[in-house]
Amino acid sequence: MVTHPRCPAPPGAPATLGRVRTTAAVCGLLALLLGLPFAGGTTPGAVDRAADAAVAPLGPGVLRALVFPTEPYVVLALGLLAVVLCLRAGRRLEAALALAVPVLAILLTSWVLKPLYDRWKNDTLVYPSGHTVSLVAVLTVLVLVTRRVFVGVLAAVTLLAAAAGLVGMGYHYLTDVVGGTLFAVAVVLVSWPAPHREPAPSTG
Template identity: 85%
Template sequence: MWVPAAVCGLLALLLGLPFAGGTAPGELDSAADEAVTHLSPGVLRALVFPTEPYVVLALGLLAVVLCLRAGRRTDAALALGAPLLAILLTSFLLKPLYDRWKNGTLVYPSGHTVSLVAVLTVLVLVTRKVFVVVLAALALLAAAAGLVGLGYHYLTDVAGGTLFAVAVVLLTWSVPRPAPAPSTG
């Protein structure tokens, strides 16, 4: 998982460079904004629902519980720690470093997106189920439309947040773990 983590991390870092220290949207950002302007505020608020802290926290706790039920304590710790690490790095390192502003707020990479995608990536790694991948992708697409439509973020902020969250989770998940003890029962 080191290679995909490195590629996602590098892309996240490079994607933000053209917008660092600025507020202007790129062409892709403007096109995305135009694509969702017809949606009502109620629809847009519903679309960002997956990014609400209580939803992200519930999904994160679900991942931890699934790991603990399977006897995977190290994975449970990573399920809790990886998203937290991604959120902290985004808030305290990347946002100030890129210094991209919108509506008086630092926006690159999107913290809403980092928290959601980090937890969804953990759930995908924990469950390894196709339907979880599909639901995670749909939640991300909905959240992206809502975040852009409500004016919270540019599409590039969401893309950068997605790439960075995946990179952090894959990197932490690549840490060597002790082999599980054989069952004696």
């Protein structure tokens, strides 16, 4: 009788998971701390004013193009892409998380953090940025799903463009965007399953 030994867990899996959880904790803590100086306020900080000045030369058409990735239908399309990629690879748990985790991040932002920090701009609660949380949560999921460097690079470029657009359009201060980025990364990383290795093919 031919036996098929079980594929052992990757030797580096516990260490990798530990680093991921540590990164999530650091990002979450930084997101919480960053908003404290602005809680209950309406004014920009020094970094916010510098960012406003940096994007001021950009025209309305450019700014609208830069902020385009934060549109709900774009974020939804990216999320569905992540789900499809997971299902094609037979990773059903990750497919479910690809849908659920960004929604969780958005709900926590809207229902908990924004009322808690009570930072206002243009009669709207702005910390952390909900636009940013939704986009970064989905982009982080895509990076984890694909595990490709070029996807990470594209995600970073997309985030930088969106940040410039959100600040330039007056939707958010830069610190709102940074806080949203940190919080979204924290929620996704703390929710994502440990990396695993596919079973080795049988030689029997």
